[in-house]
Amino acid sequence: MAIDFKPSGADLELKNVRKDFPGFTALQDMDLHIPAGEFFALLGPSGCGKTTTLRIVAGLEEPTAGQVLIGGKDVTASKPHERPVNTVFQSYALFPHMTILENVAFGLRQRKIEDPLKKAMDALNLVELGYAAERRPQQLSGGQQQRVALARALVNRPALLLLDEPLGALDLKLRRQMQIELKAIQMEVGLTFLHVTHDQEEAMDMADTVAVMNKGHIEQMGAPEALYERPKTAFVSKFLGQSNLFVGKVADSSASSLSIEVGGHKITVPKDRAEKQTGKICIGVRPEKTTFHRTNPKLGSDHVVVGPGEIIDIRFTGVSNQYLIDIPNVGEVTVFAQNVGISPVIELGEQVWVSWKVEHSFGLSDLPAGNEDE
């Protein structure tokens, strides 16, 4: 078996990868490049094809078309045991008939690496489970099993580590703790991590680059901050955080910005933040970028003001209050106000105006579902 093991991670490249299952297409001509040593997250709702992508990289699923390259080497035709790749499975998949130590040593033994038990023990110590080496998987808690699964994959020093929602089964507190540990381990070992998750906070918190997937293709890819500040499609703007979206025809255009008309209000976006500049477009803004006013604030052209509208719902979430405001002819607008003790006391049914800075608007390349035709 000639697997090329590198001391550090290798890059991964998918070229036009397509996967058809009977009756539906799980992946549509996917192109992806993950540089060596990067923590990359594939984020999307269930059924978007992210797990299929991972399984194709691991070799557990064969692509219908396209190529998979690891470290520049075409591995499309290689079997899973011939690839320098290891997976942390969602259900951990620890072997119940072996001790924890034997589980971790399994891959080393298969590759006839010298001193497998010592190396396995070192890996267990890395995840702080050395004391449990002689136990059986079923005697460990979910979080401990998760760490064993991670040690079992990491001990092989794979060029590429695949994580299939490995934190999905853990409770919130443990999940946050494992996220920090996982990120620290990745920095320490310098391997390339491909992490699949549907938890947007997890993806943004841990990954260098996030790719948002929807219906078998990547909608948008980039650094978490860029993705959040400049979503380019309606799906991304709604899946990654929340957004207020407004749809209208471009009515006014200057050198630096353009505006649409919605229910008698002018909603403006800077041109360099707009994907589409003519016809019917969608402009959005994040709820935490908006504020509300009890009187019409009469702000300049660097602000967008909509209203008046009626407050129809108030939710207390701890760090912020969420207000839902119904503005006639515009629709419902969500406003987040930080719970710093100085936000105006507002009651249900009060009339308010909502404003935000034009520079916080973003223009999408598509329209939200239900607005496509006219």
Next chain:
Amino acid sequence: MKRFSIGRLTLPAYSFLAMAFMLIPIVYTIVFSFNDSKQRTNTQWQGFTLDKWLGVCNKQEVCSALGNSIFIGVVSTLIATILGTALAIGLVRYKFKAKALVNLALFLPMATPEVVLGAGLAGLFFNAGVGAGMPTVIIAHVVFCLSFVVVTVKARVQTLDPVLEEAGRDLYANPSQVFWKITFPLLLPGIISAALLSFSLSFDDFIITYFNSGSVETFPKYVYVAAARGVPAEANVIASAVFLAAILIVLATQINGAFKRKRLAKK
């Protein structure tokens, strides 16, 4: 004061009768294995002796019949277990065209009356020009044991998470290593119980064996023929020994299981 009620007594009484009904023939067999019978028959109590237990093979036919039964049981169990395990894995894990048909075909030997299966096989062997003997008995036993093995092992395969095998493949094990290091050890309890079941069915079988064994004498056949003249006490000895061995195996597994649970709970 507790009120007398017939209802309260019904269940214990019924249970007692049922147990007695099941156990009396076994107790009878065991007791009469110690009977100091001088004639061929072993129907009247003539005093206690251990001679029959100590010299069980003095009656040569009994022992050679037993030897044949064990040999047939072991060989047909081995074949049926290997074939049946492979079939069970194939039926659960793979999709193929005739799957439903194979499943149905596997149930047929279980559903068919033994007389019909035995006679059918005998006719088949006769037409094929194969004389009845050791090979034909073994083939016949494999036919009916196979279904039971498949059913038993299949249940185990269904509970085996395929992701464990994927994890093995992911950890550099080739398909045969995955089978021997992961699939097989995890299926082993199912395979062992299938083999035990298969052996006891084979050891016990009379009807199908009778049709297909020709001159080969098995233990059930010997007892059947001997019953016409009176079963010798040696047959009782063997029957009792088999019964006790079975009980011992069950006890051993139970104790072992309890031990394991205790050990796991301690840690």
